[in-house]
Amino acid sequence: MDVSEGESASRRVLYVDDDEGLLALTKRFLESTDDEIEVVTTDSPRRALALLASESFDAVVSDYQMPEMSGLELLSVLREERGSDVPFVIFTGRSREEVAIEALNLGADSYLQKGGDPTAQYGVLRQTLVRITDHRRAERRLREREAYLRVTLNSIAEGVVATDADGTVVQLNRTAEEITGYDADAAVGEPLSDVLVLVDGETGERIDPMRRVAEADGPVELAAGTKLVTSDGRERYIEDSMSPIRTDDGAVEGVVAVFRDVTEAYRERERRELQQRALVDLATDEAVIGGSFEDALPRITETMAAVLNVERASVWLFDDAETLRCVDQYDRSSGEHNAGTTLTASNYPSYFEALAANRSLGVDDVRTDPATAELRDGYLGPKGIASMLDATVRSGGEVVGVVCHEHVGEPRQWRTDERRFAAEVADNVVIALMRATDVEALPARADGNETGDTEASDAEADDTGAGDAKTGDAAGNERRDGTRPSEERRGSRAEPRAEQSEE
Secondary structure (H helix, E strand, O other), rough: OOOOOOOOOOOEEEOOOOOOHHHHHHHHHHHHHHOOOEEEEEOOHHHHHHHHHHHOEEEEEOOOOOOOHHHHHHHHHHHHHOOOOEEEEEEOOOHHHHHHHHHHHHOOEEEEEEOOHHHHHHHHHHHHHHHHHHHHHHHHHHHHHHHHHHHHHHHHEEEEEEEEOOOEEEOHHHHOOOHOOOOOHHOOOHHHHOOOOOEOOOOOOOOHHHHHHHHHOOOOOOOOOOOOOOOOEEEEEEEEEEEEEEOOOOOEEEEEEEEEEOHHEEEEEEEHHHHHHHHHHHHOOOOHHHHOHHHHHHHHHHHHHHHOOOOOEEEEEEEOOOOEEEEEEEEOOEEEEEEEOEEEEOOOOOHHHHHHEEEEEEEEOOOHHHHHHHHHHHHHHHOEEEEEEEEEEEEEEEEEEEEEEEEEEEOOOOOOOHHHHHHHHHHHHHHHHHHHHHHOOOOOOOOOOOOOOOOOHHHHOOOOOOOOOOOOOOOOOOOOOOOOOOOOHHHHHHHHHHHHHHH
């Protein structure tokens, strides 16, 4: 062990020389002139290697020519075979330039010649030991400090990129690697503008980070909507601040950029704005509020499909407690509407149980969800449906139908705002249904208060269970002739609601 485990004032030195008289003399002089120096001696280089493997030393002083192996051979074993960086001094009576050069090439820290005035000779040796051990300790503390800072930097949730005065990247933490897509080893040495590729979200113009900081002569915060282009060309929205790194005298020696990925929050805000605009449009659409439920349905299902970007959207109503009937299904690819498919509780009990238990049902992967097991082979698989999102239509606290969204392709994870939107659309279906049947009531909240606002939808949409499902007709009896549900069929479910309200 060639590195002391703790920082202390003492310097433990191993002195190797085949001259036992010189060993004793050197030990006595060094320890008597410097209380901080402790000298351990041995006349055997092999014994020295054993001591270095088992004990801690701050430095090694070695004679050049010894019977077992030379001082250079001892140094070579330490540096090349063991990878040790313990400070090493060649202390020899031979004054040969080639020996000194070889010693330094092997990694010796100093080369000193014996002879002359003992006081001066050992004084130089003591000064050399103090200098090289202090230097090595400073290096060790610096490495430890850098390691500490590196661990701290990599634990920060924000991306951090630092440059030198020329704008060349000198450090990139792990979060910055994840956001930018650049590996730290590849990024270091590159211009900041090539690693942190920033674009103005409104104008699309490139942003030069170094120039921005230089122009501001201080910290800079980028505008909302700023984009970062990753190494593979994708765009992420970020929040970013950049500051100059200054020396004690105020000179700029680099720039540090701290940023975080806000893409999901930005996208969610965009989605929510789109959803809110769609809900306002539905609430003011003449087809929806005009009293004709049949005219309202296509407008509702087309809005559902467009806003949530799904292949199919549909509205279903209960004919009775056991039967759901599709009153309108919109196919986005073909632009066609159809209706007439029925589902019965006896054939699809898991799905009907899920409807009764949940306000908003999101199935991210229909292949693994137990609620969709009964629909998988006859309907979901043949149609390529991977994910489904349903929301129950409720009136007076009772489930009267369901709005359904079918996603085709790879499985999709339904977000909270999308679940909430589905529930709010379901409320619009109730409003349209009640206007069509002249019922002066709005969807009832769980607490019994009748309301048409979105607070109930928000709360209920968040109450999602594991039993999510999407409807379909496993028997293949879906009508494709484009006909609409008749007033008589709609009335079979809607009119009882009107009678209850009037009572």
